[in-house]
Amino acid sequence: xxxxxxxxxxxxxxxxxxxxYTKITDIERELRYYKHYFKDKTVFCNCxxxxxxxxxxxxxxxxxxxxxxxxxxxxxxxxxxTYKLELMRDIDGDGKITKKDIIKTPLQQNGDFRSPECIExxxxxxxxxxxxxxxxxxxxVKQLMDYNKKFVIIGRETVATNKYIFPLIKDGKxxxxxxxxxxxxxxxxxxxxxxxxxxxxxxxxxxxxxNALWLTNLDIPKRHEDYKVYKAYREEDYLKFDYYDAIFVxxxxxxxxDYDGVMGVPITILHHHNPEQFEIVGLLAGNIRGLxxxxxxxxxxxxxxxxxxxxxxxxxxxxxxxx
Ligand SMILES: C[S@@+](CC[C@H](N)C(=O)[O-])C[C@H]1O[C@@H](n2cnc3c(N)ncnc32)[C@H](O)[C@@H]1O
Numbered sequence: 001x002x003x004x005x006x007x008x009x010x011x012x013x014x015x016x017x018x019x020x021y022t023k024i025t026d027i028e029r030e031l032r033y034y035k036h037y038f039k040d041k042t043v044f045c046n047c048x049x050x051x052x053x054x055x056x057x058x059x060x061x062x063x064x065x066x067x068x069x070x071x072x073x074x075x076x077x078x079x080x081x082t083y084k085l086e087l088m089r090d091i092d093g094d095g096k097i098t099k100k101d102i103i104k105t106p107l108q109q110n111g112d113f114r115s116p117e118c119i120e121x122x123x124x125x126x127x128x129x130x131x132x133x134x135x136x137x138x139x140x141v142k143q144l145m146d147y148n149k150k151f152v153i154i155g156r157e158t159v160a161t162n163k164y165i166f167p168l169i170k171d172g173k174x175x176x177x178x179x180x181x182x183x184x185x186x187x188x189x190x191x192x193x194x195x196x197x198x199x200x201x202x203x204x205x206x207x208x209x210x211n212a213l214w215l216t217n218l219d220i221p222k223r224h225e226d227y228k229v230y231k232a233y234r235e236e237d238y239l240k241f242d243y244y245d246a247i248f249v250x251x252x253x254x255x256x257x258d259y260d261g262v263m264g265v266p267i268t269i270l271h272h273h274n275p276e277q278f279e280i281v282g283l284l285a286g287n288i289r290g291l292x293x294x295x296x297x298x299x300x301x302x303x304x305x306x307x308x309x310x311x312x313x314x315x316x317x318x319x320x321x322x323x
Pocket of ligand 1: 018019020021022046047048049053054055076111112113114130131132133134136
């Protein structure tokens with residue numbers, strides 16, 4: 001478990017909402033599906049205090065089993081230069097690659113994933129795996145895309161519908177991993193519970209952040225499996241959006257199997273999306289404009305049905321029914 005970071009409390013530049021740490025069980029549960037990708041590869045965890053991060057710990061413990069070439073992690077401190085840890089070969093000659101083979105090197109800069117020094121490490125890396133700071137999520141993903149990197153990262157579900165990330169998902173450049181949904185994270189000891197989805201066990205504080213999801217651009221079998229749809233379409237069962245030629249689908253299980261028009265479905269469809277089955281047409285969400293992908297009848301936006309704003313909906317079309 002990561003140690004509590006009381007020392008960070010008073011530091012300038014630390015956003016307390018960014019301080020939540022991924023459990024090793026959740027990391028294991030997801031990364032088991034990507035194991036074959038790591039052989040002979042350099043993995044970079046660039047938002048991970050390597051002394052406490054479970055991402056570092058996972059790769060350190062699995063180094064040989066995965067056949068990694070190199071593991072690198074940089075430590076971030078908003079106020080001062082930090083260091084990086086690297087693991088790549090059996091330095092002490094005991095025949096195994098373990099903790100004892102870690103090399104610690106000071107950095108000139110502060111370990112910010114955007115710093116030139118960290119970008120140089122990024123360029124050398126093959127796969128980036130981490131839970132990046134929520135407050136910088138878009139910038140973080142943009143950097144990975146700009147440097148054309150493969151990645152597996154976790155974040156809050158809400159990031160999937162932001163103006164930069166949603167188009168990447170829509171265009172099939174990135175997609176969700178396996179274990180999406182309600183997930184709890186370790187929070188620092190200074191965290192004061194303000195909500196019910198909080199618990200404490202053996203002195204460690206845990207907090208759910210609502211739905212989380214994994215985002216990746218490594219191909220996974222799940223992405224080629226259909227979401228099973230059974231319901232036959234009957235006009236009287238579905239409302240229509242006020243401004244769009246699209247039906248309103250309240251729950252995923254209500255997605256009709258035989259409707260060939262545009263359907264506004266819950267955002268959790270992204271957990272099950274197979275681009276061979278559905279085309280993602282666009283997004284209707286109250287706080288975001290201009291992503292619908294189909295024309296608005298009166299130039300107004302938003303997921304309105306009978307004058308009432310609904311939760312955000314992803315607009316999809318069944319590709320198998322395309323004429
Ligand atoms: C959501 S936490 C996750 C930490 C770790 N990856 C994990 O999953 O346990 C994000 C971490 O990124 C660090 N961070 C914030 N801004 C950063 C930056 N600009 N560059 C690198 N790391 C940053 C935060 O201090 C925080 O520890």
